[in-house]
Amino acid sequence: MSKVIIIGAGGVAGVTAKKCAQNDTVFSEVLIATRTVSKADKIVSEIHQYFPNSKTKFSTATIDADNVAALVGLIRDFGPEMVINLALPYQDLTIMDACLETGVHYLDTANYEPLDEAKFEYSWQWAYQHKFKEKGLMALLGCGFDPGATQAMTAYHAKHHFNEIEYLDIVDCNNGNHGKAFATNFNPEINIREITANGRYYQDGQWVETQPLELSQDIYYPNVATRKSFVLYHEELESLVKHFPSIKRARFWMTFGESYIKHLSVLEGIGMTSIEPIEIKGQQIAPIEFLKAVLPAPESLAANYTGQTCIGVQVKGVGKDGLPKVHFIYNVKDHADCYREVQAQAVSYTTGVPAMIGAMLMLEGTWKQAGVWNVEQLDPDPFFEAMNKWGLPLSELSGVELVKD
Ligand code: NDP
Numbered sequence: 001m002s003k004v005i006i007i008g009a010g011g012v013a014g015v016t017a018k019k020c021a022q023n024d025t026v027f028s029e030v031l032i033a034t035r036t037v038s039k040a041d042k043i044v045s046e047i048h049q050y051f052p053n054s055k056t057k058f059s060t061a062t063i064d065a066d067n068v069a070a071l072v073g074l075i076r077d078f079g080p081e082m083v084i085n086l087a088l089p090y091q092d093l094t095i096m097d098a099c100l101e102t103g104v105h106y107l108d109t110a111n112y113e114p115l116d117e118a119k120f121e122y123s124w125q126w127a128y129q130h131k132f133k134e135k136g137l138m139a140l141l142g143c144g145f146d147p148g149a150t151q152a153m154t155a156y157h158a159k160h161h162f163n164e165i166e167y168l169d170i171v172d173c174n175n176g177n178h179g180k181a182f183a184t185n186f187n188p189e190i191n192i193r194e195i196t197a198n199g200r201y202y203q204d205g206q207w208v209e210t211q212p213l214e215l216s217q218d219i220y221y222p223n224v225a226t227r228k229s230f231v232l233y234h235e236e237l238e239s240l241v242k243h244f245p246s247i248k249r250a251r252f253w254m255t256f257g258e259s260y261i262k263h264l265s266v267l268e269g270i271g272m273t274s275i276e277p278i279e280i281k282g283q284q285i286a287p288i289e290f291l292k293a294v295l296p297a298p299e300s301l302a303a304n305y306t307g308q309t310c311i312g313v314q315v316k317g318v319g320k321d322g323l324p325k326v327h328f329i330y331n332v333k334d335h336a337d338c339y340r341e342v343q344a345q346a347v348s349y350t351t352g353v354p355a356m357i358g359a360m361l362m363l364e365g366t367w368k369q370a371g372v373w374n375v376e377q378l379d380p381d382p383f384f385e386a387m388n389k390w391g392l393p394l395s396e397l398s399g400v401e402l403v404k405d
Contacts (some may be wrong), residue, residue, distance in 0.1 A: 002080075003081060004027060004030055005033055005080045007063065007083060007084070008085070009036070010186075011186060011302075011347070012086045012109060013086040013352070014342070014348065014352070015348050015351070015353065016352040017044075018047060019390060020056055021051040021054035021058070023056075023360060028056060029058075031058075031061060031074075033062070035065070037061065037062040044059075068098050071098035072102055075098055075099070076102055081363060082106065082359060083104055084107050085107065086355065088187060089110040093124060093125070096128055100128075100135060105137055105139070106132075106137070106139040107358050109142060110144070110147070111147070112124045117275075122238055125372060128372050132370060137370060138367075138368055139371070143355055143375055144354055145350040145354055147236035148358070149311070149331070149350070149354050149375075150311065151236050151240060151374060151376035152376065153330075154240055156384060157315040161327050162320065163319065165244050165247055166249075166315075167247075168251070169252075169253060170311075170313050171310075171330075171402070172254045172255070173221040173255045173311070174255060175221065175255070175310065176346065183295055183301055186351070189292045192264070192291070196268055197212060198212055199215060199233055200237075201252070204248055216230045217403070219403055222328075222402075224308050224310040229253040230253065236376075243374065267291065272288070274286065298345070299345075299348065305336065305338075305345045305346070308332050308346065309331075309346040310331070310332045311350060312328055314328045314401075314403050315328075327397070328400070331395070349391070353391055357387065360386065361378075
């Protein structure tokens, strides 16, 4: 039985909190602390409405997670075993600092990104390795779906199917329809910063840079659809090529609809996606922050969302029998099913469930180890078992090359 703090009360935090409520033998008390406390209150009132039999005790608080002293005060008052950070990547380091100061474990779903530069890499968080180790604390980085489950899938490929992973392709398809002309499925600012940045993939020991959305191919997503998919840079590529040095090429593919790309290119063309603040009526404001304020909140898309997501990892390499092999591990999730279960769409669901599972595996001791860890460094088997149990069943397909060279 464990006490945890969830920081943030957006689409992902709502799912994680509700999964903690379902898993009340592990999560005895949860404090949801965020900038706008009314959002946390709404999650708790939905939990009371939809999960009336849960024994997990919930409370809420206001916090500015950019402020280490405020975080330290909050953590000391509540006395949790760990903090689950589901705010934005900008808050990762302040929350890690507060965890170190108060002696609690840490988990997040996205790696640190400075506010004034659209750049994300693990170096800032990996630099905390010895501090967490010295204190006997664990920080688990990027335990959502991608990053997160995709790294567990890679570790599972390595453990059960391959002697050598040579070619790695992570594929992320949202074949859903929310009925809006333009909206993002998770935090708009983070999402747009990711997509408008240059693409990047790993080849023969080097990073190859592309223009945004320059490389594409049609990929068949089993039981879902064939969709045009684009190469993006995604953070888990950095840790996967480090931890699996046999990898010759690693790429990340994501689907985008034509309407999404058309709207994004117009918004970009007129400067609305810029992160450079401009002055309006005496106030400094970045156009992308303004855009975020007028776009639908990710959690508001859930009620009318139809269709499915399919996220998976294809590996080509040398199989356990020493012969060439191609293998695909994936999950398909239906948006409407997610809404029925936890009043969320599948992008929030597929992120929030692995966060709950990662926290559970840490709290139960299965994954707990001192230091800073990426998901692929840990045993994938208990994670797979929990994914199957908690709503994200995994499937496997062998011998079919879904992503071409
Ligand atoms: P939302 O924008 O819906 O929610 C973010 C929450 O964080 C909001 O409640 C916001 O408060 C709160 N917040 C922001 N800044 C602060 C702050 N300084 N102090 C306290 N609270 C703050 O985002 P999502 O729920 O969609 O995403 C959450 C995280 O999950 C993001 O880091 C995102 O990158 C990551 N993610 C990871 C994925 C994966 O597969 N690994 C996939 C999708 C998302 P307020 O509402 O008041 O602004």
